[in-house]
Amino acid sequence: MWNLPNILTVIRLIAAPMVAVLFLYFTRPYADWAALILFVGAALTDWVDGYLARAWKQESKMGAMLDPIADKAMVVIALVVLASVFGLDALFVLPAALIVFREVFVSGLREFLGDVAGTLQVTKLAKWKTTVQMVAIALLFAVGIFEHYLVMGTAGMDRDIVLSVLDGTVEDPSHLRLIYQGMYAAWYSGLALLWIAAALTIITGVDYFRKALPHLRD
Template identity: 65%
Template sequence: MKWNLPNILTIGRLFACFGVVIMFLYFNRPWADWFALILFAAAAITDFFDGYLARAWNQTSKFGAMLDPIADKAMVVIALLIIVGFSGMDPWLLLPATVIIFREVFVSGLREFLGDDAKTLAVTKLAKWKTTAQMVAIAVLFSKGAFEHYLIEQTVGMDPALVQAILAGEADDVLGLRWKDAGWDLSWSIGLVLLWVAAVLTLITGWDYFRKSLPYLRDG
């Protein structure tokens, strides 16, 4: 393997997958959500730069080509497992997450089976948009967890009627509960919509890869 900057960025993205998990093991929420968001966003940005720098500096390698998609898939799958788990297995979140994870496993299996013919499943522009939608959706959903726990922490022990009055604008909002509640709702809505968009693109690109592989799956 070649120890160049693109490959180092790719390896760093792979380790960031475990870092996101560690954030929730050693930090309390909402700090864990913010740290996970920052780490995930930084890793997602390197996904663009490692490929760009490898091409610009003519530092492409077989090791980087092998590890890059693995790092991408590991990031998405691990982050989705964390988000779904901490969201109480919400079905509106669980379904698109399941579609995305199933597609990643399915396409990885296809590529492994095709071996040298896997070049027929080259990454398409639509697949890149799919990955972008996944990354942005996951980052937004991490921020949703932070807003949620800020609001929960500051309303523990408060009279529920007073909380409702504050959120409805009928009482003074000294603690800034209204903007935290708005951030919770907005980040959840945007993150969920983007995740469904990513799930739809996942199905389209998955079917496209399967269609391209059909000539290599027929007997005889």
């Protein structure tokens, strides 16, 4: 059971709650940096462990059980952490709530189905859904990093001067305009991908429920 693919999956499972713990023991932006690096590193193991399991013919029941649990734990915990960072922003909260609802619903459905759940084929769209979720969350973690350096760079500056710097009408030796553009690029691209992920989440959730429906009828 303890082959390399399964070890990577367990590491990803352990990394999921650590993303939240980082914000308890580190100040920002160190927590943001650490969370981003940990999350991206753990997300990459999702591809690596699956590839190695297939290439080395080391696919196992333990890996098949832990892999989706690790993915869901990473996504749900990261969304909770980001919700605490961004607050109740509707543009973020709505897609995040849809994603969490789907993951809880499908997890409960799989638990009810038992061994039958393993016979329901995972679609390529479901794998794309996970990938889009991971990229969106990574971009949203980067927003906090840009935001911190923007605030630090403009501390003590007059508001009109800050606006002039961001408009490009005043010299910008600290590259504040670039940081500002990076922050908004990460925010809006992360939000766009999160909404796409939410749509894919609902589509794949409905598809999974449709496949499970024959096993739910008396």
